[in-house]
Amino acid sequence: MRCLAVLLLYSSSIPLSSAQKATPKSPGIASDQVAIRYARGFNIRYAGKYKYVSIINPFEKKVDTIRYVLVQRGTPPPKGYSPSQVIEVPLRSMVLMSSMHVGLAAFLGAEDQIVGLANLTYVSSPNVIARIKAGKVKEIGRDQTINEEQLVTMHPDLVMTMGSPNARMDRYSILKGAGIPVLINSEWVENTPLGRAEWVKLMAALLNKEKLVNQKFGYVEQEYKRLTSLAKQVKHKPLIISGINMKDAWYVPDGNSFMTRFFLDAGGSYPWTSRKATGSLPLNFETVYPYALKADYWLNVSIMASDSKQSILAKDARYADFKAFKTGQMYDYNKRTNSQGSNDYWESGVVNPHLVLADMIKILHPDLLPKHKLVYYRQLN
Incomplete structure (x- = not known):
């Protein structure tokens, strides 16, 4: 946000x-x-x-x-x-x-x-x-x-x-x-x-x-409830990490935040769900690193619509060690960023959480929504 x-x-x-x-x-x-x-x-x-x-x-x-x-x-x-x-x-x-x-x-x-x-x-x-x-x-x-x-x-x-x-x-x-x-x-x-x-x-x-x-x-x-029920059917809940290291801190969604709720409702698992705080949790790179090595998906990587896998790697060579980096399962929510740099995820996306959830389910469990095309999210290449 x-x-x-x-x-x-x-x-x-x-x-x-x-x-x-x-x-x-x-x-x-x-x-x-x-x-x-x-x-x-x-x-x-x-x-x-x-x-x-x-x-x-x-x-x-x-x-x-x-x-x-x-x-x-x-x-x-x-x-x-x-x-x-x-x-x-x-x-x-x-x-x-x-x-x-x-x-x-x-x-x-x-x-x-x-x-x-x-x-x-x-x-x-x-x-x-x-x-x-x-x-x-x-x-x-x-x-x-x-x-x-x-x-x-x-x-x-x-x-x-x-x-x-x-x-x-x-x-x-x-x-x-x-x-x-x-x-x-x-x-x-x-x-x-x-x-x-x-x-x-x-x-x-x-x-x-x-x-x-x-x-x-x-x-x-x-629709949000229907999609949540659909995602509950899955047996495998892929591990998600979120965010990126910024200067001296890696801010991840706290355990009781709306973004963590998205992850869970989409049929994913997340390392910090046991925490009851809301908002963002600042961690150091070393704390996130062990989870990132095995996480299946890396979401909300960057706020920049122009970022790519290589531009992310240029910020820290250790990102190449992440499983999601190796498999290419890296996604951002900035697909609908206009020429002025305004990201519609923070405008229409807030009042259409069912579409955001559909995007996440499509990413984590594509077979559940075979006809859905990503609205707010895009895959980093």
Whole structure:
């Protein structure tokens, strides 16, 4: 993930099969409401005309929850909420501080509501790129370089920012004072792929698109579970290593991370599943080396779409000792990287975990999905 390392497919880009076009409703959910089943970082409660949103801060030692009330445009808010906690819906305009947030909007066909981004370079959505070229989307900046004066002038209905250990809500006091709500999105710390994808339901609540998200996410959920059940049939679970040594550390997915969940759901085995931590685990080369010598597959090798086996070998000659290097079983998730260097895996891939899982199953157990062609992953040559 870009934020950890520096962590709807668009219908115009990847055609859907007839089976994928079927979008059954999730059972037990009213069409105008959403129920949260997988995500741990937020919740939504419906009461009368209002939607009550709770965002759980995962970075504090004590439980810290930020609360918002979503009010239908033109309706007075309930008592007990400050102006900074009130968000009028449906959103007409929004500023998004992560490319993943673009994926949420694109999944619901809401790219036209995007008026600002942290960085205009890292975008994959063709619709948003067209809006950028037309001058309809402004670059806002990141972290301490956010152009608050520009934001106040634009006055969007919402700024969606990324949660991080260093993020502080008082950082946005100027925006809140100007009546611009700021909502923290911490999807990247969810520990399951469906949990990360389910943040699209929060976007749906902001857009009054609950019926649409129930249909589309219902299909994603159904397919992910079907593929997981398919992979459970395998008797041999190939060993996977992930990542690459960067300077003084080799960052691997920790045992309770969403990427480890992908590995296991795809029918693989992974050395650090006994650990209960999330995020990334920094190791030295010598710790990874014994596993790498016998690992059947080496996944997520590099973030560079231009990398090859030889360019990887040039970084450290010891990589030639790895079993996966010798057999050529090395794969990256950067197949859909555009000319600007933006990787769609971190945009549309987040809200389409069933396609990411299908890629992994195709890599690890090709006979299970003989007709599937890799969407996000590519083999290094």
